[in-house]
Amino acid sequence: MPKHDTPLLDELEKGPWPSFVTDLKRQAEKKPECFDILGQLELSFKDKITHWKHGGIVGVFGYGGGIVGRYSDVPERFPGVAHFHTVRLNQPSSKFYSSAKLRDICNLWEKYGSGMTNMHGSTGDLVLLGTTTPNLEPLFYELTHDLNQDLGGSGSNLRTPECCLGRARCEWGCYDTQDLCHTLTMHYQDEIHRPAFPYKFKFKFSGCPNDCVAAIARSDFAVIGTWRDDIRIDQAAVKGYITGEFAPNAGAHSGKDWGKFDIKKEVLDLCPTECMWMEGDTLKIDNSECTRCMHCINVMPRALRPGKQQGATICVGAKAPILDGAQFATMTIPFIEVKKNEDGEFAEVVEVIEKIWDWWMEVGKNRERVGETIMRVGLPTFLKVMEVTPAPQHVKEPRSNPYVFWQADEVEGGWDRDVKEFRKRNAQ
């Protein structure tokens, strides 16, 4: 495969940053199909339109996901990318690898694919870019038998679950994100590998409201660690920050001189619910007003810690802006204890998940994310499905709709009132 002229792409090699164009050129010495990626992309820059077609029947036997068919719409000009399927590998929870494992994956991909990867894709998976249909089965065989690694989800499947590194490295983890992520991945193997729904469905797990995997913005089912009791305060350490003994934000912003730490300006005044104040040199928090935003804890990690009664909040229904604009997940279950029972399952979390699925599979339209279904029917209806009693935190704004709707069981006699009795008093 010949080299193509790529003046537009070459611009992307200028500047101090790493460049995928340079990477592709280097890889093309080994895998000449990479010249055709560059050639086709250059053409797309000129034509201002993609030349990838996607979709098809490609996959490995027994699986209905994990491989996304990609084809060039100009295969005569770029035969190296005529078929250029993407393979998604389920990453280990929190993405911990040995370097030996990464080498094995790269070697396997040199053998069966273009060698180009996307580490990690926005889905969370290890993404292997570019192979042909005949290579899929042998790749899959070696992947599962020699590397003990599986494909991830795509299409209308449960997508590869993803979690923050949580308690493995981070003191703020309010539940074991890796354990929940791994256990649910194993529990829902069928849903991950075969289409199960009218559209995609994503789980993401963050150990605290810092939400390092952006679960609230990117997942249909976001489990975000939180606590129920009071923020733990070490008043001596608070003084340490005030006197300058400890660097705020654990020194994260020390590259520039921001002046002396000012607890009022940098913590109290930035508390979104204005629930913090100083009494002399004692820090006070009205925990009933705290919205668990993590700001004060992030600034003064030695002095403040999440409370001891830990668990998670479940938010449902985030999505990207395909229809109706982007949407964050909506707080649905304010607090749930995330605990494993004797049989090794997170039964309470599973119950919540399946309540959502049973309803969405029935009521959701084709290609409608669960967040869109909720928006269509309204949150009150969804909360009823979830058997959740509405709390003030479920209310986004004061009501603008003057109508009050009653359920039959909220009205004396229900809907079966005796009309004759009524007419006796209200003759027409």
Added chain:
Amino acid sequence: MALSKDELKAAILEKAMTAPKPQLYVKDFYACDPDAKPRDVKNAANDLVKEGKMDFWSSGSTTMYAAKGRAKDEEHR
């Protein structure tokens, strides 16, 4: 009364072979047995794929079902 699993599979396959559009969403099969749970319908359709009677057709973001041979793959165009 819900259909037996075999009856449900037969109804799904029939629909997949005769529907005007070759590719169908899983929801399009719900009507094959209004009494069946959506998950049972999904499982029956996935069984038919396992048996080689239907194919998955995936756009990457959505997966559809087609009777074997009805959906055209890019490679066989």
